[in-house]
Amino acid sequence: MDESRRIVSVEEVPTDGTLLFTVRSGVDTAEAILTRLGDGSVVAFENYCQHWTDVRLDKGSGALVRNGEIVCQKHGATFEQDTGYCDFGPCEGATLDTIAVAVEDGDVYLADDEYEFERLGPSGEYDLSSGSRIDFSGT
Numbered sequence: 001m002d003e004s005r006r007i008v009s010v011e012e013v014p015t016d017g018t019l020l021f022t023v024r025s026g027v028d029t030a031e032a033i034l035t036r037l038g039d040g041s042v043v044a045f046e047n048y049c050q051h052w053t054d055v056r057l058d059k060g061s062g063a064l065v066r067n068g069e070i071v072c073q074k075h076g077a078t079f080e081q082d083t084g085y086c087d088f089g090p091c092e093g094a095t096l097d098t099i100a101v102a103v104e105d106g107d108v109y110l111a112d113d114e115y116e117f118e119r120l121g122p123s124g125e126y127d128l129s130s131g132s133r134i135d136f137s138g139t
């Protein structure tokens, strides 16, 4: 696997929440969320609700995950944690946009050819709170 596409170790991905990361496609960045399922596999979705697409599911500290469902805290839509399918709420029947990831040797890699891995944490667009950037580049 290409090290530049490594996101995080599997163990760091919560089962009862989500981990926020940022991907890049050309000059555009997008936020995505990772979550770990009961069987140890990991899935990723783009970080916005299917009801109002300007509403983020994870605002930086993890989305609410309850009973195997990701919950949008705006109007309470619930999305199946494994598929992203909305089974309750104003966008019932819609599905979160999936981002392909792969696990190898205990690490999660971005497997979606459409994107490059940018960093863990929010995209700069939302990074207004502390003024500090999370930098995992090690340089």
Ligand code: FES
Pocket (backbone or CB within 6 Å): 049, 050, 051, 052, 055, 072, 073, 074, 075, 076, 077, 089, 090, 091
């Ligand atoms: S914005 Fe998510 S349920 Fe309305």
